Amino acid sequence: MNKPQVTIVVSQRERFSYTQQSLESIYEHTHIPFSLVYVDGNSPSHIQHYLEKQAREKEFDLIRTEYYLSPNQARNLGLHQVKTEYLVFIDNDVIVAPGWLDHLLQCAEETKASVVCPLTCIGKPLGETIHLAGGEAHIVVETQENNEVKRRVHEKHYFVNRKITEVRDQLHRQQCEFAEFHCMLVRTEIFDRIGLLDEELLSTREHIDFCMTVTYAGGTIYCEPASVVTYVPGLKYELPELAFFMLRWSDAWEIASLEHFAQKWHLMRNDKYFKKRYKRMGHRRHQGFLKPLLRRLTFGLNPLWLEKWAISLEKKLNHYITDRYARKVRSSGDLQLPHFTANSNKTERELVS
Numbered sequence: 001m002n003k004p005q006v007t008i009v010v011s012q013r014e015r016f017s018y019t020q021q022s023l024e025s026i027y028e029h030t031h032i033p034f035s036l037v038y039v040d041g042n043s044p045s046h047i048q049h050y051l052e053k054q055a056r057e058k059e060f061d062l063i064r065t066e067y068y069l070s071p072n073q074a075r076n077l078g079l080h081q082v083k084t085e086y087l088v089f090i091d092n093d094v095i096v097a098p099g100w101l102d103h104l105l106q107c108a109e110e111t112k113a114s115v116v117c118p119l120t121c122i123g124k125p126l127g128e129t130i131h132l133a134g135g136e137a138h139i140v141v142e143t144q145e146n147n148e149v150k151r152r153v154h155e156k157h158y159f160v161n162r163k164i165t166e167v168r169d170q171l172h173r174q175q176c177e178f179a180e181f182h183c184m185l186v187r188t189e190i191f192d193r194i195g196l197l198d199e200e201l202l203s204t205r206e207h208i209d210f211c212m213t214v215t216y217a218g219g220t221i222y223c224e225p226a227s228v229v230t231y232v233p234g235l236k237y238e239l240p241e242l243a244f245f246m247l248r249w250s251d252a253w254e255i256a257s258l259e260h261f262a263q264k265w266h267l268m269r270n271d272k273y274f275k276k277r278y279k280r281m282g283h284r285r286h287q288g289f290l291k292p293l294l295r296r297l298t299f300g301l302n303p304l305w306l307e308k309w310a311i312s313l314e315k316k317l318n319h320y321i322t323d324r325y326a327r328k329v330r331s332s333g334d335l336q337l338p339h340f341t342a343n344s345n346k347t348e349r350e351l352v353s
């Protein structure tokens with residue numbers, strides 16, 4: 001009677017320092033039976049020891065690698081361990097609210113949805129500012145005057161950065177096209193139709209790719225705002241944390257992801273959708289730690305010339321970190337780099353045919 005219906009797969013999004021808070025919130029606010037798989041990609045020793053202790057006490061499966069993992073690599077490692085009807089992908093910087101999983105399961109059962117996402121908030125105070133309440137994601141096919149066919153991505157997030165109190169009367173369960181891997185419930189059988197998550201998407205577009213793939217395979221996606229979680233961004237100025245963050249959001253990984261995404265879905269690379277992302281290359285690193293660090297070192301002055309010099313230097317350092325990681329992985333033989341593996345996901349053409 002108490003056999004779990006769902007397996008929670010936890011993986012690292014971009015840092016390690018929020019591991020304990022996130023994991024403890026899951027055990028505190030989840031009152032229905034569940035299994036848990038934690039994928040630990042080379043966390044620092046104190047986090048590793050904490051997870052090992054928790055795995056023994058709470059009897060969950062802990063998968064540890066001695067190298068950093070891209071998000072879809074980590075999720076696939078967890079996915080291989082899932083034997084339940086449903087699974088939840090959740091990042092290690094997410095805090096869940098009471099009843100979060102009950103509402104996701106109820107929505108999936110009542111709608112027969114393949115994917116259900118919660119109302120995802122961002123930052124503190126918890127559960128106050130909306131990050132995502134579902135959205136739209138599909139390919140728009142346009143015929144130009146010269147009869148050239150152009151394919152572009154349409155992507156729209158609902159209620160971004162709005163306060164829940166401002167739009168509460170507009171938040172209701174609805175079918176949508178878009179969810180993010182911060183937290184989502186997935187009906188496990190969908191992977192029999194679409195294969196594993198695409199590991200060639202190293203750092204970006206993996207959520208859109210997954211949702212569009214599910215849709216083309218005949219699956220449905222819902223947002224259930226009765227379920228609330230909060231993504232809590234932040235970064236500790238510690239070497240292991242910064243090293244992972246810089247690799248996770250490296251230029252090399254982002255470029256490889258964008259190129260693969262465009263090729264896979266037959267998209268025009270000169271579209272404004274891609275131009276915008278190439279123009280902002282590295283902004284997550286610069287906004288996440290470089291500019292705050294400069295403000296701290298210059299007591300809030302942060303002159304423009306120093307910022308430009310620091311960004312130029314950081315880009316060279318980022319390339320060094322990425323190349324060093326690639327050499328280490330190749331020499332160890334433990335892991336084949338994702339962008340050198342065969343695509344594990346089926347293409348749109350295969351799904352439609």
